[in-house]
Amino acid sequence: MNSDSFHLFVIPFVAGVFFLLVFSVWKYWRWIKKFDKLQRAKIRKNIWTWRFLPAIWEAFREGLLHWRITKKNLLLGYMHRSLAFGWFLLIVVGAVQAKLAFPDGHPLWIAIFFNYFEPSYSIDFPKAEFFANLMDVLLIYVLSGLFLAMFKKVWSRPLGMKRTTRHTLMDRVAKLALWCIFPFRLLSEAATSSLYGNGGFMTRGLGNVLSSMGVADPAFEMSCWTLYSIALGTFFCLMPFSRYMHIFTEVFLIYFRQLGVKDSDKKTGYTMFELSACSRCGICIDGCPMNRELGIVNMQGVYMLQSVRNLELQKNAEPIAENCLMCDRCVADCPVNLDLSIIRRQVRIKNKKDIDKGGYGYLRNIQPFNSIGRVAYFGGCMSHLTPGISRSMETIFNAVGQKYWYMDKNETICCGRPLLQQGFENQAFELRRKNTEMIVNSKATMLITSCPICYQSFKKEYKLSIPVMHHTEYINMLIESGKLKLRKDDRRVTYHDPCELGRGCGIYDQPRNVLRATTTLLKTKEEREHSLCCGFNLGNPTLDLEQQTAIRNAARDNLMAPKPDTIATACPMCKKAFQHADNIPVKDIAEIVAENIIK
Amino acid sequence: MKKFGFEISKGRQLNFDEMKPDKVEKLLELVPSYKLCIGCGGCTAACSAAGFTDYNFRKIHTAFFRAQYEGLDEQLKRCMLCGKCLLVCPRGVNTRSLIINMRRILNNVDPVTWRPQRELKSKNEGGSNE
Numbered sequence: 001m002n003s004d005s006f007h008l009f010v011i012p013f014v015a016g017v018f019f020l021l022v023f024s025v026w027k028y029w030r031w032i033k034k035f036d037k038l039q040r041a042k043i044r045k046n047i048w049t050w051r052f053l054p055a056i057w058e059a060f061r062e063g064l065l066h067w068r069i070t071k072k073n074l075l076l077g078y079m080h081r082s083l084a085f086g087w088f089l090l091i092v093v094g095a096v097q098a099k100l101a102f103p104d105g106h107p108l109w110i111a112i113f114f115n116y117f118e119p120s121y122s123i124d125f126p127k128a129e130f131f132a133n134l135m136d137v138l139l140i141y142v143l144s145g146l147f148l149a150m151f152k153k154v155w156s157r158p159l160g161m162k163r164t165t166r167h168t169l170m171d172r173v174a175k176l177a178l179w180c181i182f183p184f185r186l187l188s189e190a191a192t193s194s195l196y197g198n199g200g201f202m203t204r205g206l207g208n209v210l211s212s213m214g215v216a217d218p219a220f221e222m223s224c225w226t227l228y229s230i231a232l233g234t235f236f237c238l239m240p241f242s243r244y245m246h247i248f249t250e251v252f253l254i255y256f257r258q259l260g261v262k263d264s265d266k267k268t269g270y271t272m273f274e275l276s277a278c279s280r281c282g283i284c285i286d287g288c289p290m291n292r293e294l295g296i297v298n299m300q301g302v303y304m305l306q307s308v309r310n311l312e313l314q315k316n317a318e319p320i321a322e323n324c325l326m327c328d329r330c331v332a333d334c335p336v337n338l339d340l341s342i343i344r345r346q347v348r349i350k351n352k353k354d355i356d357k358g359g360y361g362y363l364r365n366i367q368p369f370n371s372i373g374r375v376a377y378f379g380g381c382m383s384h385l386t387p388g389i390s391r392s393m394e395t396i397f398n399a400v401g402q403k404y405w406y407m408d409k410n411e412t413i414c415c416g417r418p419l420l421q422q423g424f425e426n427q428a429f430e431l432r433r434k435n436t437e438m439i440v441n442s443k444a445t446m447l448i449t450s451c452p453i454c455y456q457s458f459k460k461e462y463k464l465s466i467p468v469m470h471h472t473e474y475i476n477m478l479i480e481s482g483k484l485k486l487r488k489d490d491r492r493v494t495y496h497d498p499c500e501l502g503r504g505c506g507i508y509d510q511p512r513n514v515l516r517a518t519t520t521l522l523k524t525k526e527e528r529e530h531s532l533c534c535g536f537n538l539g540n541p542t543l544d545l546e547q548q549t550a551i552r553n554a555a556r557d558n559l560m561a562p563k564p565d566t567i568a569t570a571c572p573m574c575k576k577a578f579q580h581a582d583n584i585p586v587k588d589i590a591e592i593v594a595e596n597i598i599k
Numbered sequence: 600m601k602k603f604g605f606e607i608s609k610g611r612q613l614n615f616d617e618m619k620p621d622k623v624e625k626l627l628e629l630v631p632s633y634k635l636c637i638g639c640g641g642c643t644a645a646c647s648a649a650g651f652t653d654y655n656f657r658k659i660h661t662a663f664f665r666a667q668y669e670g671l672d673e674q675l676k677r678c679m680l681c682g683k684c685l686l687v688c689p690r691g692v693n694t695r696s697l698i699i700n701m702r703r704i705l706n707n708v709d710p711v712t713w714r715p716q717r718e719l720k721s722k723n724e725g726g727s728n729e
Contacts, residue, residue, distance in 0.1 A: 355702045359676030362652045381647055381681035412647040414679035422680060422699065431679060538682045541699055544632050545691035576686055 005117060009226040010109040016236030017108070023240045024248060034269030039261045046259040055258040059251045064088055068335040072283065073160030075148065082145025084247075090138045097131045112232070115189045115199055116225055136200030142182050149179070163291065165282035165302050167243070168310075174242035177235040184231050188224035195221060249276040250336060263342045265349055265425060274338050278305045284330035284340070289533050290323070293550045299323045301330040301340040308347060321347035325551075326421055326539025328503040332529040348423030358427035363413060363434045368442035371405035376444035378407045378458070380451025381414055382572035389450050389572055392594035393471055399597050400483045405444060413438075417457035418538045436462055448474050450590065452501035452571045453538065459505060470501060472570045472589050476510040479517055485598040491519040493592070494564040496555065496578070497531035498571035511570050514589055518596045522562040532558055534577040556581040568592060618666045622704050626663065629700045635690040636660070642684035642694055648677045656684060656694070663701055672705040
């Protein structure tokens with residue numbers, strides 16, 4: 001053993017670990033205290049259940065193996081996995097090795113600086129040679145990931161990323177410290193090996209090189225170990241203030257999510273966990289239509305979270321939250337599954353709090369229609385501009401003999417979601433209250449809507465006791481139960497997934513089933529979760545017509561690629577957007593079905 | 600007095616010396632597409648809120664453009680922001696942005712940081728002193 005079990009150079013490392021531990025516990029404690037009532041109730045309800053088992057599995061799969069990133073790109077997944085899982089294994093195997101070498105217990109740093117304190121196998125423990133070689137293999141694994149990370153900095157395209165994140169100064173310094181850790185570790189182990197001949201195949205080889213160069217010297221060895229310790233200590237000290245806080249935070253976030261905690265409309269402690277769990281990988285940037293078509297790269301999820309996190313530092317960052325289509329593409333791409341749109345909405349709500357006052361007194365006198373035994377049909381504001389959709393729905397209702405109440409035939413009350421998307425929380429609540437009152441008093445058995453925006457609103461924001469269906473779901477149900485007989489025509493169609501229906505509510509298969517029953521459905525390159533926004537989404541109030549058209553054209557090109565006869569969609573807004581894009585007919589699914597009913 | 604459903608209309612004369620167009624300038628800066636408006640009234644015809652009340656969006660934005668700001672915020676509160684006006688507009692004016700920005704200018708909310716601001720107000724007062 002090198003003198004004894006302590007040396008001055010371990011101090012930076014120990015101080016770093018101590019600081020990280022104390023600071024993280026304090027930070028997490030503060031956030032947990034800021035959870036709101038609903039979130040606390042969820043935790044209290046589910047904490048004594050077996051939900052921690054799936055949480056552990058997910059934390060292992062996502063935190064260490066980075067499964068979702070691997071699905072995006074193999075090489076990118078390998079890079080993240082080798083750094084996370086490789087380092088994790090280094091720590092675990094190192095701890096086992098130290099435990100075998102010092103069965104009577106040892107201080108923490110012995111495991112980390114094992115080769116220094118145990119240079120000559122003086123205490124013969126079983127499989128010492130094997131462990132030394134294993135540690136070397138693991139170090140090579142981590143170093144290969146590090147090499148890829150450096151390569152990505154120069155040229156990120158082979159790793160599946162066209163653009164990478166622009167990091168803050170703190171993140172860059174922390175990254176530098178992280179990058180120094182592993183080369184320094186290799187160098188210090190090699191330096192010890194050049195003096196004592198210990199270590200695995202790689203360290204011993206490098207040690208021989210060092211001694212042949214004539215630097216086998218205790219002073220050199222000491223300085224190497226000191227640098228390694230300082231790199232570790234610096235990294236641990238910077239961790240709570242940099243992107244690397246996501247390493248621990250993600251585990252907590254996964255657990256809370258498994259317990260059923262959801263984000264609310266206000267910034268709570270849970271939001272703080274989400275903000276810190278963002279690893280700032282920048283995967284959200286590539287998919288964003290604002291980047292792809294307009295080249296705007298300052299408002300994507302990663303920058304929005306950054307601006308929320310550093311609100312005190314960057315006051316001007318608030319408009320970032322306003323400039324977004326809310327198409328949820330980033331939510332689908334995010335490897336941490338952060339609910340970016342809800343956090344963005346929180347900022348918008350905060351921005352609008354001074355002008356969030358409605359004057360909807362005029363809605364008071366509207367009375368519902370007594371519709372016991374009927375279904376309520378809510379066309380939505382936009383369907384009034386595409387009357388073909390509501391007319392087709394009426395045809396379908398009549399064909400199956402379903403009595404219905406067309407709720408907003410003459411008097412349209414908005415569902416409130418467009419207001420809520422813009423952050424007008426109270427105004428949206430007033431509209432929701434009126435609509436709920438109408439639906440409850442009408443005693444309708446089911447609510448069917450033609451507009452995905454309304455559908456998501458009724459499904460998620462209203463608390464209705466009756467089932468809510470989008471018309472594609474309803475038609476699919478009619479076909480499956482055999483009530484609606486359709487003929488198949490020779491049209492070849494491509495289907496455009498509306499953002500609010502697909503990514504918003506997860507309705508992908510029902511519209512496709514309906515289309516397959518009546519037409520020939522073609523595949524497009526980017527569909528389902530990766531479908532493109534039509535650009536006319538109500539989420540972004542700042543885009544002008546040319547910008548919206550540019551986004552629309554990209555989506556159109558994607559739909560036109562398989563050379564269809566008709567473009568099908570399930571959203572009046574998308575229909576309106578594509579109508580003038582090309583000479584091709586654009587039809588809603590309801591219209592296609594209404595044309596093909598067998599009487 | 601009994602209301603007969605009609606009244607003597609107020610004078611519509613504009614006094615250019617008394618006009619304070621700073622809010623209009625701000626609006627045009629924030630929503631440049633408003634310059635394209637031809638006042639066709641399509642927005643009003645499509646409007647959901649206009650189906651219930653005398654809410655008239657063309658009247659409102661015209662009044663704003665003429666710097667007659669009184670009572671506009673009360674009117675704009677009736678808007679449900681559904682976006683039908685946006686889709687019918689033949690000139691591609693971003694009407695929703697127009698509504699949001701008119702409201703925030705009328706309420707003196709800073710267009711960048713979204714906080715209530717003082718500068719706009721003091722500029723007004725400065726203008727009136729001259």
